[in-house]
Amino acid sequence: MMKTIDRTRLQSVMQREQKKFVDERPKSKALFERARKKWAGAFPPFVREAQGAHFFDVDGHRYTDFCLGDTGAMTGHSPFATVKAAEEQMRRGITLMLPSEDAIFVAEELQKRFSLPYWQFALTATDANRFSIRLCRQITGRPKILDYNWCYHGTVDETFIHLAANGTAGPRPGNIGPPVNPTITTTVVEFNDIPALEQALAAGDVACVLAEPAMTNVGIVHPQPGYHKTLRELTRKYETLLIIDETHTICAGPGGYTRAENLQPDVIVFGKAIGAGIPGAAYGFSQELADRIVARQELENCDVGGIGGTLAGNALSLAAMRATLTKVLTKEAFDR
The missing domain is CATH 3.40.640.10 (Type I PLP-dependent aspartate aminotransferase-like (Major domain))
Incomplete structure (x- = not known):
């Protein structure tokens, strides 16, 4: 028998991860609060720099970038x-x-x-x-x-x-x-x-x-x-x-x-x-x-x-x- 998804639990996990995301990125949050006065949108990590296959946000987190600017940086950031x-x-x-x-x-x-x-x-x-x-x-x-x-x-x-x-x-x-x-x-x-x-x-x-x-x-x-x-x-x-x-x-x-x-x-x-x-x-x-x-x-x-x-x-x-x-x-x- 196929198991059903527990959507209440799923929502709880999502809320927990969203809170963790926000709490770990205070500088991105501050920039978002500043930016939301100019445009509507979700809460992204704000990028400090990008090189090759990675970028860093303003809070110092390092990311492996699988998007690469939607292929604009297909060859890696800033060759x-x-x-x-x-x-x-x-x-x-x-x-x-x-x-x-x-x-x-x-x-x-x-x-x-x-x-x-x-x-x-x-x-x-x-x-x-x-x-x-x-x-x-x-x-x-x-x-x-x-x-x-x-x-x-x-x-x-x-x-x-x-x-x-x-x-x-x-x-x-x-x-x-x-x-x-x-x-x-x-x-x-x-x-x-x-x-x-x-x-x-x-x-x-x-x-x-x-x-x-x-x-x-x-x-x-x-x-x-x-x-x-x-x-x-x-x-x-x-x-x-x-x-x-x-x-x-x-x-x-x-x-x-x-x-x-x-x-x-x-x-x-x-x-x-x-x-x-x-x-x-x-x-x-x-x-x-x-x-x-x-x-x-x-x-x-x-x-x-x-x-x-x-x-x-x-x-x-x-x-x-x-x-x-x-x-x-x-x-x-x-x-x-």
Whole structure:
């Protein structure tokens, strides 16, 4: 017979551990009392410093960090090479609205790793996803994207859609102030459901599929054998572009999941770890896509096109990316 959980005892244990947590962290508590005047929230330990796989709170407690800034510090907190490059660049200029040689180097390095020839930069993977979606809609003339139920692509408005138990699409619960009902902008299917994918693409209104190689925000949901091959075949069949968001799956190797599994996307997006936590992101695209973008470009309107930003591709971010790619996210590091 299955034992039931004694919820009264469970609540008592929880209260005891919460009290212990608070009592052992008087400095964090004091900072929380100060902070709660500014924002609402729970009681976190306030961090004093972080290095490698560990951090210390203001009360002196040492933690092994299994979150690592939600992969922003995937390579460990404050890797020496990235910190050194950032310090040197800050003395030379932080944001210039002009390119540095680092931008060329990073683009060349990303081409070697991911085989896509053209690269642009943003501050976050959310922005890189948004910009990529805009470009795909522009060059296909189609209004919608397709994504997967309970996927994660940052705070991209089009992705806050889900399938209810009865299969009906609608806004995700908790979606704050959606600009429009996401069913207007997005078609959603279950990951690994090939018949649903083909049915959705056959409608002919999907500009791009936005996909994680493996879903990473509802546990880990791996693709079924052959799924990515079929996904690529179907997107080509229905003239739909394919964006692969590698922001979390870049941990699969120097070229992320894309190179490890020989995926062939039109666009690749990633952020977070590429700068070891210093804000930065990149999105790369194929020669064919680049040609189509140039053919639709109107230079006199580029400032109001909804792509890019004042700090996108800034000198500090690019210096951090270069150092991280060459001295932290190396083949040798992945091999270890």
